[in-house]
Amino acid sequence: MERERIEELFYGRPEHQRRFTQDFPVLPDVWIAYGRTPGDRVEVLLTPHTESNAAAVSNALRTRLALDRSADGSAWKTEHPGLGAPRVLFNESVVLATLSFWELLRGALPLTDWWKQVIAPLGQKMTRDALIEVATRLADERGARSAVPGADPRLLLKLIRIAGAIECERRSRPAPEATGDRPTPQEIQGFADLFDRLPPVEDSAAGCVWSISLNREASTSVWRSRMTVKADAAARVFEARTTGIRWAVLDTGIDARHPGFKRSGKAGGSGGSGGAGGSGGDEIQSRVIKTYDFLRIKALLDPDAEVEIDPSAGDAEKLKLVRTELRRSLLSGRSVDWGLLEPLLRVSHAPALYKPPMFESHGTHVAGILAANWPDAPETTPLQEPLYGVCPDLEIYDLRVLPDNPADKADEFTIIAALQFIRYLNANKNLMLIHGVNLSLSVPHDVANYACGRTPVCEECERVVASGVVVVTAAGNRGFDKREREPAAYGDYRYISITDPGNADGVITVGSTHRMLPHNYGVSYFSSRGPTGDGRTKPDLVAPGERIDSCALNDYYETMDGTSMAAPHVSGAAALLLSRHRELIGQPRRVKEILCGTATDLGREPRFQGAGMVDVLRALQSI
Numbered sequence: 001m002e003r004e005r006i007e008e009l010f011y012g013r014p015e016h017q018r019r020f021t022q023d024f025p026v027l028p029d030v031w032i033a034y035g036r037t038p039g040d041r042v043e044v045l046l047t048p049h050t051e052s053n054a055a056a057v058s059n060a061l062r063t064r065l066a067l068d069r070s071a072d073g074s075a076w077k078t079e080h081p082g083l084g085a086p087r088v089l090f091n092e093s094v095v096l097a098t099l100s101f102w103e104l105l106r107g108a109l110p111l112t113d114w115w116k117q118v119i120a121p122l123g124q125k126m127t128r129d130a131l132i133e134v135a136t137r138l139a140d141e142r143g144a145r146s147a148v149p150g151a152d153p154r155l156l157l158k159l160i161r162i163a164g165a166i167e168c169e170r171r172s173r174p175a176p177e178a179t180g181d182r183p184t185p186q187e188i189q190g191f192a193d194l195f196d197r198l199p200p201v202e203d204s205a206a207g208c209v210w211s212i213s214l215n216r217e218a219s220t221s222v223w224r225s226r227m228t229v230k231a232d233a234a235a236r237v238f239e240a241r242t243t244g245i246r247w248a249v250l251d252t253g254i255d256a257r258h259p260g261f262k263r264s265g266k267a268g269g270s271g272g273s274g275g276a277g278g279s280g281g282d283e284i285q286s287r288v289i290k291t292y293d294f295l296r297i298k299a300l301l302d303p304d305a306e307v308e309i310d311p312s313a314g315d316a317e318k319l320k321l322v323r324t325e326l327r328r329s330l331l332s333g334r335s336v337d338w339g340l341l342e343p344l345l346r347v348s349h350a351p352a353l354y355k356p357p358m359f360e361s362h363g364t365h366v367a368g369i370l371a372a373n374w375p376d377a378p379e380t381t382p383l384q385e386p387l388y389g390v391c392p393d394l395e396i397y398d399l400r401v402l403p404d405n406p407a408d409k410a411d412e413f414t415i416i417a418a419l420q421f422i423r424y425l426n427a428n429k430n431l432m433l434i435h436g437v438n439l440s441l442s443v444p445h446d447v448a449n450y451a452c453g454r455t456p457v458c459e460e461c462e463r464v465v466a467s468g469v470v471v472v473t474a475a476g477n478r479g480f481d482k483r484e485r486e487p488a489a490y491g492d493y494r495y496i497s498i499t500d501p502g503n504a505d506g507v508i509t510v511g512s513t514h515r516m517l518p519h520n521y522g523v524s525y526f527s528s529r530g531p532t533g534d535g536r537t538k539p540d541l542v543a544p545g546e547r548i549d550s551c552a553l554n555d556y557y558e559t560m561d562g563t564s565m566a567a568p569h570v571s572g573a574a575a576l577l578l579s580r581h582r583e584l585i586g587q588p589r590r591v592k593e594i595l596c597g598t599a600t601d602l603g604r605e606p607r608f609q610g611a612g613m614v615d616v617l618r619a620l621q622s623i
Contacts, residue, residue, distance in 0.1 A: 001035035001036065001038070001165070001166065001169050002035075005035070005165075006028070006031050006032045006035040006162070007028070007032075007448070009031075009158075009161050009162040009165055023155065024114065024155070024158065024159075025109065025112040025113070025114040025115070025209065025210070025211050025212055026104070026109060026112075026211075026212045027211060027212065027213045027214070027448075027449040027450070028446070028448045028449055029213060029214040029216075029446050029448070029449050030042070030044055030104070030212055030213060030214050031162055031166070033214055034101045034104070034166050035165075035166050035169065038101055038166050038167075038169045038170035039100075039101075039170055040100070041083075041086065041098045041099055041100050041103075042098070042099065042100075042104075042214070043096060043097070043098050043214070043215040043411065043413075044096075044097055044098075044099060044104065044108070044212050044213065044214060044215060045094045045095065045096060045212070045213050045214070045215050045412065045413060045456055046061065046094060046095040046096075046097060046108060046111075046209050046211075046212055047093075047094055047209070047210045047211045047212075047213070047456060048093075048094075048095070048208060048209065048210060049113050049207055049208055049209060049210045050210070051207075051208075052207075052208035052209075053335070054090040054091065054092060054093055054094055054095050054335075055090060055330075055333045055334060055335055055336075056205075056208055056333060057090070057095045057111070057208050057209055058088055058089065058090040058095045058330075058333070059333045060111055060202075060204075060205035060208055061088055061095065061097060061107055061108060061111060062088050063202075063205070064107050064110070064111065064199070064201070064205070065085070065086060065088070065103060065107040066085070067199050068103075068106050068107060068198075068199055069085070075197075076102075079100065079102045080100060080102070083100075085304065086098055086099050086100070086103050086107075087302055087304070087305075088302075089298060089301040089302040089303070089330070090301065090330075090336070091297075091301065091336055091413065091416060091417045091420055092335060092336050092420045093416065093420070093456065093459070093460060094413065094416065094456050096215060096298065096301075096413045101166060101167070101170055101194075102194065104212070105163055105194050105195070106194065106195065106198055108209065108212055109212070110198065110201045111201065111205055111206070111207075111208055111209040112207070112209040112210070112211075112212070113207040113208075113209065113210055115201070115206075115207075116201075116206045116207035117207075118155055118156070119156075120201070120206065126195055126196070126197060126198040126200075127196060127197065128192045128193065128196040128197075129192075131191065131192040131195055131196070132188055132189065132192045135160050135183065135188040135191055135192065136185075136188060138156055138157055138160065138183075139157070139160075139182045139183050139188065140182075157182070157183065159191070160183045160187060160188060160191045161183045161187055163190070163191050163194055164183055164184075164186070164187030164188060164189070164190035164191035164194075165187050165190070166190075167190030167191065167193060167194050168186050168187060168189075168190045171190070171193075173186060173190070213449060213450065213455075213456070214449075215411045215412055215413050216411065216412045216443050216444065216455075216457075216500075217409050217410060217411055217412075217443070217444075218401075218402065218410040218411060218412060218414075218415055218441050218442065218443045219402070219410065219441065219442050220251070220252065220360075220362045220402060220440065220441060220442070220562075220564055227516075228515060228516055228518060228544050228613075229390065229543060229544065229569050229572075229573060229613070229614050229615065229616050231390040231391075231569075231572060231573070231576065231616045234576060234616040234617045234620050241393055241579060242391045242393055242394040242395075242575050242576060242578075242579040243393060243579070244579075245391075245394060245395070245435050245436075245575050245578050245579050246289070246394070246395045246396065246397060246433065246434050246435055246436075247370060247371070247391075247394055247395075247396055247397070247434070247435065247436045247437070247438060247571055247575055248396070248397040248399055248422055248434045248436070248437045248438070249363060249366060249367050249370065249396055249397070249398060249399065249437075249438045249440075249568075250399045250401045250402075250415065250418050250419075250437060250438065250439050250441065251362060251363030251366050251367075251398075251399075251400070251401065251402055251438075251440055251441065252357055252360040252361075252362045252363040252400065252402040252403065252404050253291070253293075253356070253357035253360070253363045253364070253398060253400040253402075253404055254288050254291070254357070254363050254364050254367045254396065254398040255356040255357055255364045255551070255553055256284050256286040256288035256291060256349060256354065256356065256398065257284055257286065257354065257356060257555075258364060258368075258551050258553075258555055259374055259376065259555055260368050260372035260373060260374035260377075260387060260389075260551040261286045261287045261288050261367070261368075261371065261372070261373070261396070261551070262285060262286060262287075262373075263285050263286065263287060282350060283349040283350055283351070284349045284350075284351060284354060286349070287371060287373075287393070287394065287395050287396060288367070288395075288396045288397075288398050289395050289396065289397065290346070290349075290397050290398065291346070291347035291349065291354075291397075291398040291400070292342075292345040292346055292347065292397070292398070292399050292400065292418075292421070293310075293345055293346075293347050293400045294345065294399055294400055294401045294414050294417060294418045294421075295400055295401070295403060295408075295414065296310075296344070296345060297341075297345070297413075297414055297417045297418075298413065298414065300323075300326065300341060300344055300345070301330065301336070301341075301417075303327045303330045303331045307323055307344075309323065309344075310347075319343060319344060322340055322343060322344060323344060325340055326340040326341065326344070336420070338420075338421055338424040339428075341421075342421075345421075347398075347400075356553070357400075357404040357553060358404055358405075358553075359404050359405055359406065359553075360402075360403075360404045360405070360406065360553075361551075361552040361553045361558050361560075362402070362440070362560070362564065363398070363400070363402070364550075364551050364552055364553060365548075365550040365551060365552055365558055365560050365565070366438065366440045366550075366564060366565070366567070366568050367389075367396055367398070367551065367568070368387070368389055368550035368551030368552075368557075369389055369390065369548060369550045369565060369568040369569060369572070370389050370390060370391060370394065370396070370438060370568035370569075370571050370572050370575075371389045371390075371391050371392065371393075371394040371395075371396055371572070372387050372388060372389035372392065372550060372551050373388060373389070373392035373393065374386060374387040374388070374551065375388075377557065380555065380556075381556060381557050383549065383557060387549060387550070387551070387557060389550070389568075389572060390568070390569055390571075390572025390573065390575075390576070390616070391572045391575045391576060391579075394572070394575055397434055399418045399421070399422075401414050401415050401418045401441070402441060410441070412443055412455075412456060412457050415439075415441070415443070415457055415460075415501075416456055416457055416460045419437070419457075419460045419461065419463075419464050420460065422434050422437060422464060422469060423463065423464060423467050423469075426467060426468070426469065427467070432468060432469070432585060432586060434469060435469065435470065435575070435578055435585060436469060436470035436471070436472065436571055436574055436575060436578070436588075437464060437469055437470070437471045437472065438472050438473075438567055438568050438571040439461075439471065439472065439473040439474065439501060439507075439567070440473075440474045440562075440563075440564035440565070440567045440568065441473075441474065441564070442474060442476045442477070442478075442499040442500075442502075443455075443457055443499060443500040443501065444478075444499055444500070445498075445499060445500045445503055445533070447496075447533045451533075451534060452503050452532045452533035452534040452536075453503040453504050453505055453532060453534065453536070455500050455501075455503070457500050457501045458500055458501050458503055458504035459504075460501075461473070461501045461504040461506065461507050462504055462505070462506050465504075465506035465507065465588050465589070466506070468585075468586035468587070468588065469588060470508070470571075470574045470578070470588040470591050470592075471501075471504075471506065471507040471508065471588065472507065472508045472510060472567050472568075472570050472571040472574060473501050473502045473504075473507050473508070473509055473510070473567060474499075474502065474509075474510060474562070474563035474564050474566065474567040475498050475499070475502045475509050475510055475511040475512075475527060475528040475529075475538065475539040475563045475566075476497065476498055476499030476502060476527075476528035476563060477512075477526045477527065477528065477562050477563055477564075478494055478497040478499060478526075478528045479493060479494055479497055479511075479523075479524070479525060479526050479527045479528045479529050480492075480493055480494065480525050480526050481493075481494050493525075493529070494528070494529065495529050495530070495531075495607065496529070496530065496531060496532065496533055497528040497529055498528045498529070498530055498532055498538045498539065499528060502528070502538060502539065503532050503533070503538065505536065506588070506589065506592075508540050508541065508570055508574070508592050508595065508596075509538045509539040509540045509541075509610070510539055510540070510541050510542065510543055510563060510566045510567045510569070510570045510614075511523055511524070511527040511528065511529075511539035511541070511542040511543075511545075511563055511566060511608070511609065511610065512524035512526070512527040512542060512543070512544070512545025512546060512561075512562065512563045512565070512566040513527075513542045513543065513544060513545065513546070513566070513602065513609075513613055514544065514546050515544040515545075515546050515547055515548055516544075518542070518544070518600075518602055518613050519602055519603070521546075522602055522603075522604050522608070522609070523542055523602070523604055523608040523609055524545055524546055524561075524563075526561070526562070526563075527539075527542070527545065527563055527566075527608075528563065529607050529608055530606070530607040530608075530610070531607050537606050537607070537610065538607075538610065539609075539610040540592065540595075540596055540610045540611060541570055541595060541596060541599055541609075541610050541611055541612065541613065541614045542566065542602070542608075542609050542610060542612065542613050542614075543566040543567070543569035543570050543573075543613060543614050544565070544566060544569055545561060545562055545563050545564075545565040545566035546561050546565075547559055547561060548560055548561070548565040550565070569614060570595065570614050572616075573595055573614045573616045573619060574591050574595065576616055576619075576620065577591055577594060577595070577616075577619055577620060578591065580620050580623075581620075581623050594619055594622060594623065595611075595614055595619055596610070596611040597611070597622070598615055598618040598619040598621075598622045599611040599612035599613055599614055599615055600612045600613045600614075600615045600618075
């Protein structure tokens with residue numbers, strides 16, 4: 001089914017005044033995904049009700065799905081030929097489930113608070129004949145109110161129409177489009193087939209789910225630019241060193257063996273050593289001090305998955321025991337135990353075991369803008385000057401959340417889990433271990449789903465900020481919409497194009513400008529523009545993001561464009577501010593206020609430039 005058809009079912013006909021309301025627990029992007037491929041399983045995120053939690057929701061869903069399979073196993077096997085049990089796992093805040101359309105409506109939907117409030121009180125018999133009778137009466141305007149006393153018939157009609165239409169598509173039944181807002185007989189039959197002999201919901205599980213959304217895909221969104229933001233001047237004037245400050249880069253992975261991250265006695269303009277907390281003699285001597293592979297997280301959190309222990313992670317036999325204990329913990333309904341997960345996520349830095357990214361330089365490039373210290377670059381590359389990042393002595397945590405292989409896909413669940421892990425690391429130390437996070441990635445926001453800035457990944461970013469960590473994210477590269485089948489010069493500039501997690505209020509959202517001449521060229525044509533969908537000013541700042549030279553794989557360099565390149569400039573500015581004024585550690589909103597208050601106005605509209613271009617020197621001088 002086309003998206004337009006799904007939207008018509010959900011919102012009404014285009015000539016009617018549409019409202020993108022959120023009075024239904026299954027959000028529009030989920031219906032759209034199933035409408036496009038009604039016979040496939042789809043990855044969805046279940047957000048628990050405030051009175052429940054992710055572990056409880058996971059157990060309730062598993063129990064319900066198993067009950068439905070056993071109660072009418074022949075029907076389930078007919079609907080899922082050759083398929084095994086669906087995948088269900090959870091992190092601290094959401095549940096990830098890979099469900100068929102049948103499993104979504106029979107397993108997940110009845111667990112929602114909406115079902116508890118709207119459907120359960122009706123006490124309707126869940127048999128095909130009874131459902132057809134009720135739905136038929138609802139379709140008759142004269143009998144709609146008496147069909148389900150005490151319930152809003154419009155909400156039930158919405159469920160009947162959209163579920164019935166997708167079910168007709170799934171079963172390849174011809175279903176003529178309705179002429180009004182009432183379901184057709186074919187849609188009523190499809191609806192009744194879906195909920196026939198639906199098992200009742202246990203009282204303890206009723207209402208434990210608040211909403212069901214799509215597990216959205218994520219994607220990747222210097223020495224000259226270092227001068228543009230005045231990081232070189234700040235280093236000379238203040239002798240700013242970031243010793244003891246650590247930044248997490250959530251990306252495709254960083255090649256810790258790159259010479260730009262080697263520990264050295266001299267850092268570009270700032271002097272001093274690489275800082276404390278380094279690797280031992282049996283590990284790579286790098287300022288990338290820890291690496292964690294979160295592309296393993298879904299397999300590790302899935303108690304039904306057979307996980308092969310990566311030999312590079314350490315003692316295989318010991319890790320097998322850890323995996324067994326983790327599985328036992330997950331099945332018992334306890335919260336995620338990051339202490340058990342940590343060694344299973346860790347990538348060894350032993351020279352013989354270390355696994356660098358193989359295909360994608362994006363994460364290494366971003367980290368280089370932030371923290372490269374490569375004075376020998378001209379000797380091995382065409383670069384004519386040493387390559388220094390904004391903070392040449394900064395220590396970095398490498399959290400791999402985006403796939404190294406472009407053929408693979410990233411997702412929102414993985415990013416959320418990595419952000420939760422950062423909170424865990426800081427909560428289990430007397431002093432903060434990680435002071436900032438750089439998110440040079442993009443998760444498209446569909447305004448028809450969550451309120452702007454309230455998606456699962458945005459909410460997790462707000463929790464990280466509330467824990468005292470500075471979060472810097474790219475605004476996105478959706479500022480220009482090229483028209484299909486037209487020359488490159490034709491297209492439209494887009495407002496309200498900020499992507500998640502840049503829509504979160506507490507993060508520092510960064511757009512792009514020219515690497516050397518920002519006043520002349522202004523905001524990059526591709527840089528996403530504000531305001532946010534609910535009217536807040538974004539981006540917060542702009543920084544160089546065009547033709548940026550930085551580290552790449554194979555001990556080389558690469559030139560890249562994008563707001564992904566702009567964000568680490570601002571991460572570096574925040575790190576320098578924390579290093580100079582240590583009392584600001586744990587105060588990310590104050591850091592954001594200072595950086596925005598001291599930015600250089602480029603003379604462009606706030607919805608293009610935010611407060612302006614980040615100015616490291618002025619930020620340090622303002623306190």
